[in-house]
Amino acid sequence: MYFDLTDEQQAIRSTAHDFLASRFKSERMREIAASDDGTDPDGWKQMAELGWAGLALPEEWGGQGLGIVELAVLFEEMGYALAPSPLFSNTIAGLALSLCGSDELRERYLRPLAAGELRGTPALWDAGSPAHPGGYRLEAKADGDGIVLDGEKTLVMDAAGADFFLVATADGRRHLVESGADGVTVKPEVGIDPTRRFYSVGLEGVRVDPSATLPAEASDYYAVFHRLCVALAAESTGIAQRTMEMAVSYAKDRQQFGRPIGAYQAVSHRCAQMLLETENARSAVYGAAWAADAEPRSLHLAASMAKAYAGDAGWRVPDASIQVHGGIGFTWEHDLHFFLKRGRSNAAIFGDSKWHRERVADAVLARADAPAAI
Amino acid sequence: MDLTLSPSEEQFRDEVRAWIEANNPGPEPEGSLDEVMAFRREWQLKLHAAGWAGISWPEQYGGRGATMIEQAIFVGEAARQEAPSPANVLGLAMGGPVVIAHGTDAQKQRYLEPILTGEEIWCQGFSEPESGSDLASLKTRAVKDGDEWVVSGQKVWTTFAQYAKWCMLVARTDPDAPKHQGLTYFLMDMEQEGVEAKPLVQITGEGEFNEVFMDEARIPEENVVGEVGAGWGVAITTLMNERAGLAFGAIAQIQNSLARLSKLANDVRVDGGSAADDTYYRQRIAQLHIEAETMRLNAYRGLTKTMQSGIPGPEGSLGKWQWADINQGLTELALEIEGAYAPLSRGSANAIDNGAWQYGFLRSRANSIEGGTTDILKNIIAERVLGLPRLR
Numbered sequence: 007m008y009f010d011l012t013d014e015q016q017a018i019r020s021t022a023h024d025f026l027a028s029r030f031k032s033e034r035m036r037e038i039a040a041s042d043d044g045t046d047p048d049g050w051k052q053m054a055e056l057g058w059a060g061l062a063l064p065e066e067w068g069g070q071g072l073g074i075v076e077l078a079v080l081f082e083e084m085g086y087a088l089a090p091s092p093l094f095s096n097t098i099a100g101l102a103l104s105l106c107g108s109d110e111l112r113e114r115y116l117r118p119l120a121a122g123e124l125r126g127t128p129a130l131w132d133a134g135s136p137a138h139p140g141g142y143r144l145e146a147k148a149d150g151d152g153i154v155l156d157g158e159k160t161l162v163m164d165a166a167g168a169d170f171f172l173v174a175t176a177d178g179r180r181h182l183v184e185s186g187a188d189g190v191t192v193k194p195e196v197g198i199d200p201t202r203r204f205y206s207v208g209l210e211g212v213r214v215d216p217s218a219t220l221p222a223e224a225s226d227y228y229a230v231f232h233r234l235c236v237a238l239a240a241e242s243t244g245i246a247q248r249t250m251e252m253a254v255s256y257a258k259d260r261q262q263f264g265r266p267i268g269a270y271q272a273v274s275h276r277c278a279q280m281l282l283e284t285e286n287a288r289s290a291v292y293g294a295a296w297a298a299d300a301e302p303r304s305l306h307l308a309a310s311m312a313k314a315y316a317g318d319a320g321w322r323v324p325d326a327s328i329q330v331h332g333g334i335g336f337t338w339e340h341d342l343h344f345f346l347k348r349g350r351s352n353a354a355i356f357g358d359s360k361w362h363r364e365r366v367a368d369a370v371l372a373r374a375d376a377p378a379a380i
Numbered sequence: 381m382d383l384t385l386s387p388s389e390e391q392f393r394d395e396v397r398a399w400i401e402a403n404n405p406g407p408e409p410e411g412s413l414d415e416v417m418a419f420r421r422e423w424q425l426k427l428h429a430a431g432w433a434g435i436s437w438p439e440q441y442g443g444r445g446a447t448m449i450e451q452a453i454f455v456g457e458a459a460r461q462e463a464p465s466p467a468n469v470l471g472l473a474m475g476g477p478v479v480i481a482h483g484t485d486a487q488k489q490r491y492l493e494p495i496l497t498g499e500e501i502w503c504q505g506f507s508e509p510e511s512g513s514d515l516a517s518l519k520t521r522a523v524k525d526g527d528e529w530v531v532s533g534q535k536v537w538t539t540f541a542q543y544a545k546w547c548m549l550v551a552r553t554d555p556d557a558p559k560h561q562g563l564t565y566f567l568m569d570m571e572q573e574g575v576e577a578k579p580l581v582q583i584t585g586e587g588e589f590n591e592v593f594m595d596e597a598r599i600p601e602e603n604v605v606g607e608v609g610a611g612w613g614v615a616i617t618t619l620m621n622e623r624a625g626l627a628f629g630a631i632a633q634i635q636n637s638l639a640r641l642s643k644l645a646n647d648v649r650v651d652g653g654s655a656a657d658d659t660y661y662r663q664r665i666a667q668l669h670i671e672a673e674t675m676r677l678n679a680y681r682g683l684t685k686t687m688q689s690g691i692p693g694p695e696g697s698l699g700k701w702q703w704a705d706i707n708q709g710l711t712e713l714a715l716e717i718e719g720a721y722a723p724l725s726r727g728s729a730n731a732i733d734n735g736a737w738q739y740g741f742l743r744s745r746a747n748s749i750e751g752g753t754t755d756i757l758k759n760i761i762a763e764r765v766l767g768l769p770r771l772r
């Protein structure tokens with residue numbers, strides 16, 4: 007029994023923390039957020055040089071071979087810094103190719119992805135659908151020995167500059183489609199979070215060669231899904247930690263009625279609540295990350311618990327921090343709103359909190375007809 | 381990071397599990413408090429005979445010298461199997477550890493053994509009618525008279541004072557010193573003329589705790605624990621012990637309650653299905669499970685930290701706060717699920733689960749008050765963990 011980071015994991019944390027703090031100072035984060043496509047090619051290159059693109063991918067394919075605990079450590083720091091980066095979407099594509107791809111696809115796409123030379127992102131949800139995990143509608147229409155895709159995917163992260171998409175179809179399969187393929191169009195969506203952009207990806211008569219369809223079936227992607235939920239929950243935990251620290255620091259400095267506002271219990275108890283939610287989120291995240299690495303049979307439940315709890319904390323804590331800051335917290339000039347927006351966006355995607363609580367309810371209410379967690 | 385038990389810890393858990401399975405006397409009698417206490421005394425004797433009573437105490441004082449993780453395993457397993465409480469909970473969790481930490485050799489010789497056997501029950505005389513959360517403002521006076529101290533004043537919320545032989549009493553010995561410095565920690569004999577315990581009836585109708593009136597009660601000077609005037613520091617040790625020991629038992633108890641709540645939800649019919657099919661109840665049950673899991677994991681993190689640094693940190697306050705919220709939340713939800721049957725309690729033929737949830741709902745109102753109110757815990761967290769300024 008030892009529930010803390012090892013020295014090696016602490017070292018990953020401090021490397022990530024220091025790099026992100028110097029690379030993504032507020033001014034730089036704002037520049038990227040204000041840019042047309044929200045990308046930062048130099049920053050991405052540096053992350054790739056640090057080995058982050060392949061952090062939790064097997065060494066066999068050029069990754070670092072580290073676990074989900076290490077991935078969670080990294081994403082907690084990404085959230086803390088609110089680094090605008092395609093690291094999350096690229097990590098999902100990497101995990102999907104690693105866990106569900108063919109060796110041919112791994113050689114051609116995963117190896118360069120792990121090195122930061124190619125970038126991928128999942129294209130899962132169909133425009134107009136409820137966008138729940140697993141609920142994909144795009145038909146894989148037979149076309150000779152391959153398939154052809156006609157439809158529109160939305161909520162595709164970081165599509166600008168991506169080299170390929172992993173497109174989900176109604177049969178639960180994923181197909182690797184290069185962004186330059188005939189019939190593919192990428193259009194930005196307008197979102198609340200300028201630090202992580204969503205796109206719509208149009209697919210018009212896009213032909214997919216059989217070798218570009220990943221061999222795995224729908225249920226094989228649960229392993230990818232649960233791991234990405236942990237990473238996203240870790241990012242939300244970092245957001246909560248950072249915005250709690252901002253609130254506490256402001257409450258110590260800001261004077262009203264002759265004393266720091268943090269001396270008033272209406273404010274200090276709000277800060278205590280922020281700490282409770284942040285620490286709970288962190289425990290849920292690392293419990294699930296540990297399960298991913300050491301006890302996969304309990305991962306589905308742990309991942310849903312982490313995503314639901316940290317998802318909520320990831321926007322409630324910044325929201326409470328805005329309240330502690332008062333009027334200044336509501337201005338564009340203050341950074342808090344960027345954290346709120348990312349946190350709220352995180353809570354919504356890859357199963358919102360209600361969806362994940364339903365999975366928990368399935369497990370704990372132990373109904374005989376309970377479906378498997380996605 | 382490793383959330384599993386080591387082979388030797390697993391072996392210890394199996395040993396504990398088997399012993400409790402073989403010896404657990406089952407649910408407590410539903411009769412008077414006297415019957416309950418007699419039942420608990422018998423259970424404690426059994427625990428003591430098998431070496432489980434002072435599990436955290438060093439071996440030289442009759443304990444088992446168990447590691448923190450072993451203590452957590454034992455407390456968790458006893459709660460999981462719903463073993464009764466020992467009769468002398470406060471003596472085992474607070475009195476003994478305080479005597480061991482601050483007592484003289486003579487005190488250790490005199491007090492420890494009867495705590496372990498349950499022969500002498502202990503109670504805690506800290507709170508007063510006008511000194512609750514602001515404990516250091518207490519007014520009970522102790523005045524030196526030859527080789528004795530003479531005590532007058534009133535204590536309140538004194539659990540099992542009516543059965544206690546010894547009271548861990550904090551009294552003011554120097555009214556001119558700053559409020560934290562004029563206090564002394566005594567062991568007061570409850571069986572004397574100047575002491576009177578009057579049970580207080582709780583909202584459940586039971587009388588676990590009491591008012592204790594002292595009118596020139598006598599305490600020999602050898603019954604001071606620690607130095608005269610150093611009572612605050614001694615008292616704080618006991619409060620820390622109280623919190624550190626609670627977490628793992630509380631978690632197992634919450635897990636049992638959550639399992640019962642799931643059963644209740646499956647049993648109660650709602651709109652043609654069961655409450656377990658109803659999204660509103662499902663969502664809230666799931667949220668309670670998630671919070672209970674974060675509490676369990678927080679306790680593991682806390683345990684790791686305590687094993688590294690040796691002392692429980694103020695973060696333990698988070699666990700106590702969370703325990704109160706979850707325990708209250710799940711009994712509140714149970715009553716909602718029961719719907720119109722919520723008013724029927726134990727003894728009514730139509731009460732669901734013989735009114736267990738009604739009792740739980742009422743008893744759990746105390747959870748955010750006893751052992752540090754949630755409001756005070758938030759102050760402690762704000763000041764000692766977050767470093768926010770004090771409003772004093």
